[in-house]
């Protein structure tokens with residue numbers, strides 16, 4: 560049997576949880592040993608226990624010096640905490656989810672054969688992250704395998720496009736939540752009870768997710784917009800109020816803010 564590789568998580572917060580659980584619930588479980596490192600070994604042990612990772616994960620005991628030699632390193636720290644650890648040895652590969660931390664900065668801290676900068680989103684909690692990733696070095700296949708365990712990965716051509724994906728994945732769930740709120744309020748305005756409106760809108764989003772997997776937005780709009788019908792009246796109001804432009808500008812501002 561092939562020897563298992565070691566995948567070391569630095570950090571044990573919500574992103575680490577999403578990725579570790581994705582690996583645990585996929586066929587990668589048999590391929591990797593997980594080590595959980597961080598500044599508090601009690602928290603690392605709690606992370607293993609409460610996520611039921613005990614059969615593949617153990618805590619990494621030393622808190623400040625982390626042996627990364629030949630390991631796959633998953634950095635799930637707050638960006639300012641990267642320099643609080645000393646990374647010893649040559650890693651196989653380094654994956655960073657830290658917003659605003661570039662590969663040049665990673666290189667100053669950790670020696671590795673390959674680097675990946677990724678931007679997952681909140682869907683990772685359900686193994687449904689929309690993740691943009693940029694890789695440097697010969698690790699694309701490995702990256703594809705690891706990232707697929709917690710959602711969909713899109714490989715982009717530069718680090719700046721990972722930051723650009725704040726528009727399509729990072730911040731956009733909040734914008735969609737605002738749309739959901741508005742449609743629920745609309746239902747209430749038309750006389751529905753609020754809890755009924757919430758249930759109906761949840762089901763609408765679920766159905767919409769399936770439609771989006773098979774059709775483009777143009778096709779979805781065409782399929783429910785009959786000539787002179789009800790939907791086109793609503794679309795006219797949204798276009799007249801420049802809602803499309805407002806969304807594009809909102810996403811632009813979110814990306815711009817990440818660079819400040």
Ligand SMILES: NC(=O)c1ccc[n+]([C@@H]2O[C@H](COP(=O)([O-])OP(=O)(O)OC[C@H]3O[C@@H](n4cnc5c(N)ncnc54)[C@H](OP(=O)(O)O)[C@@H]3O)[C@@H](O)[C@H]2O)c1
Pocket residue numbers: 569570571572573574575597598599602635636637638639640643656657658678679680681
């Ligand atoms: N959550 C998301 O949806 C999302 C999406 C994309 C990218 N990210 C990025 O993912 C990274 C982690 O986010 P998260 O949501 O997992 O955060 P989180 O749940 O708050 O976890 C943060 C981790 O960083 C550690 N940490 C914080 N300050 C530290 C310090 N001074 N020294 C050592 N360790 C420290 C924490 O350990 P202690 O508990 O011991 O402090 C914890 O392990 C961030 O860089 C964020 O930009 C998150």
